[in-house]
Amino acid sequence: MASAESPAPDPAPAESAGGRPPPPVGPPPGPGDRPARSDRSLWNLLLAVPAVVPLLTFLFNHDRPRLAGVPAFYWTQFAFIPLGVACTIAVYRLTRKRG
Amino acid sequence: MASEHVTEMIVFGALFLLVSGMGFAAARWRRPGTMDSLDEWGLGGRGFGGWVTWFLIGGDLYTAYTFVAVPALVFGAGAAGFYAVPYTIVVYPLVFLLLIRLWSVSHAHGFVTPADFVRARFGSPTLALAVAVTGIAATMPYIALQLVGIEAVLKSMGVHGHWPIVIAFVILAAYTYQSGLRAPALIAFVKDVLIYLVIIVAVLYIPSRLGGWGEVFDAARAKFAATPAPNDGVLLDGTNQLNYAMLALGSALALFLYPHSVTGVLASRNRDVIKRNMAALPAYSFVLGLIALLGFMAVAAGVKPAVSGGKADTNTVVPLLFDKMFPDWFAGVAFAAIGIGALVPAAIMSIAAANLFTRNIYREYLRPDATDAQQAAVSKLVSLVVKVGAVACILLLDPEFSIDLQLIGGVVILQTLPSVALGLVTRWFHRGALIAGWAAGLAAGLWMLYEIPNPVKHKAHFGGSAYKLSDLGLDTRMTVYVGMLALAVNLAVTVAGTAACRAAGLADGPDATRPADYLADESDPRAARLEPSGST
Numbered sequence: 062m063a064s065a066e067s068p069a070p071d072p073a074p075a076e077s078a079g080g081r082p083p084p085p086v087g088p089p090p091g092p093g094d095r096p097a098r099s100d101r102s103l104w105n106l107l108l109a110v111p112a113v114v115p116l117l118t119f120l121f122n123h124d125r126p127r128l129a130g131v132p133a134f135y136w137t138q139f140a141f142i143p144l145g146v147a148c149t150i151a152v153y154r155l156t157r158k159r160g
Numbered sequence: 161m162a163s164e165h166v167t168e169m170i171v172f173g174a175l176f177l178l179v180s181g182m183g184f185a186a187a188r189w190r191r192p193g194t195m196d197s198l199d200e201w202g203l204g205g206r207g208f209g210g211w212v213t214w215f216l217i218g219g220d221l222y223t224a225y226t227f228v229a230v231p232a233l234v235f236g237a238g239a240a241g242f243y244a245v246p247y248t249i250v251v252y253p254l255v256f257l258l259l260i261r262l263w264s265v266s267h268a269h270g271f272v273t274p275a276d277f278v279r280a281r282f283g284s285p286t287l288a289l290a291v292a293v294t295g296i297a298a299t300m301p302y303i304a305l306q307l308v309g310i311e312a313v314l315k316s317m318g319v320h321g322h323w324p325i326v327i328a329f330v331i332l333a334a335y336t337y338q339s340g341l342r343a344p345a346l347i348a349f350v351k352d353v354l355i356y357l358v359i360i361v362a363v364l365y366i367p368s369r370l371g372g373w374g375e376v377f378d379a380a381r382a383k384f385a386a387t388p389a390p391n392d393g394v395l396l397d398g399t400n401q402l403n404y405a406m407l408a409l410g411s412a413l414a415l416f417l418y419p420h421s422v423t424g425v426l427a428s429r430n431r432d433v434i435k436r437n438m439a440a441l442p443a444y445s446f447v448l449g450l451i452a453l454l455g456f457m458a459v460a461a462g463v464k465p466a467v468s469g470g471k472a473d474t475n476t477v478v479p480l481l482f483d484k485m486f487p488d489w490f491a492g493v494a495f496a497a498i499g500i501g502a503l504v505p506a507a508i509m510s511i512a513a514a515n516l517f518t519r520n521i522y523r524e525y526l527r528p529d530a531t532d533a534q535q536a537a538v539s540k541l542v543s544l545v546v547k548v549g550a551v552a553c554i555l556l557l558d559p560e561f562s563i564d565l566q567l568i569g570g571v572v573i574l575q576t577l578p579s580v581a582l583g584l585v586t587r588w589f590h591r592g593a594l595i596a597g598w599a600a601g602l603a604a605g606l607w608m609l610y611e612i613p614n615p616v617k618h619k620a621h622f623g624g625s626a627y628k629l630s631d632l633g634l635d636t637r638m639t640v641y642v643g644m645l646a647l648a649v650n651l652a653v654t655v656a657g658t659a660a661c662r663a664a665g666l667a668d669g670p671d672a673t674r675p676a677d678y679l680a681d682e683s684d685p686r687a688a689r690l691e692p693s694g695s696t
Contacts, residue, residue, distance in 0.1 A: 098679040108253035115246035116405040130374030138245045142442050145249045149439040
């Protein structure tokens, strides 16, 4: 099972006796040659907005104001769709790696 | 009986034949060197770009049953049925960061199913088996419900009896067997074009015939005011607001735990395709919202659900609305949109369930040395078995029972969240504790569902998914979605169990993944395939 952990060109991966697999032999993560990749970014917090706002029913559980006859309950929730799209696009663009 | 529906049937039949032909031809689309591997048959070559993925996942998640059941729910209960809209808004930002990690680690290790990931991450075939069985159990009734969608359309055309469904599923089974995931990916184009066309026409045309949106909502308000049920209405009341939010959140958390959703994600070419789709898929949520409003239009238009076997079937309200409002030929197009809308998800679901069986049961326990070609052959056969099972569900069981099973399915699949979703970001949890939490969550969820009556349908058990908090001794009339309560039980047991396992010094399973695997992209070399013990 542990021998499956052999992404390296190492011909004979040592079978570790205990449960833990041997330490990974991937590209060095340190601040050496190229910067380590990461998905971390403060911009990701923007995703919390569309993930939370549509669940706050007290914000939109009202009949008025109506929009073209549609109660606020319905058109507000439709309006959350572009909100979600905008936040997602913003995160996508702001965290995109250049080069 | 059906003479007045001839035009509708001809249009419906023609479009159905068109997509069936496409399904068989799909085997030649982006022609692979060989179809004899799960990467090709089960994941379409893992190379779908932005557009194909958008149609595929859109066709996968927004199913015919959704298109029929959501407006039926709005027709029956009003605002509470609109939860589908916040559900499909919150889901994408929630899973955005998780899905790219799942794609990367699956790319690096060649995972085909979520259970493959769990097995490698926690070093536990047993936990993977639990995840796989849960996935199959939750998916089967979902496939059966797609048949309910087709049946609703057929009933509206005056066609009763089961033989058309059997024929449709035989054709579906044949081209899925031959073309694998390429078939639904290609058919999804037709399905979505038809759906968008029908819905845009419907929301522009039908309200104008009913006197405008204001009239539609006023008619709905009058209907709900006249019913004795306390929780229906054009707005939510004090007791079901929490349930509305929790049902939306719980459904969103469950959506990408379903194996067929994961199949759609893993078939995409790279991380960028997934990220862009997280921003583009809400276009379907907009359509779903409009479809939900069809329920109110049906109220205003005075639609009466079709009665079969002495029971009114509210799933027929949207097809009947189309039948009443549209000219015959366009009603035929609308019916075809729903019918084809059932084929795409049914195909993907059967492929996903078949892959789970092949990878996590057959290869794990029956034939550890199965070659790629043998795995593909087994998956193809199992996809047939799954469809036969779904048809049998419909033929042998009360359709009501499928709906109960679907309700249970959502609660059940949520119990894989700690292993699959949380496993993507942490492996702090102990494999033994994850199994215990899964079992506890399942038991709690099933017990609560069993305890919920439905006085309207005269059922003592499995009457819904809204659990009264007063039953837990809380002094409130509020209700909460069972899935979230069961997940809370699951998480509590998992956390406590992990702490206990650590204190007892029980060894963790080996983790075959590395941190860098979760960030891998298309250009990164695929690591050596994760083979089960010993086979090289």
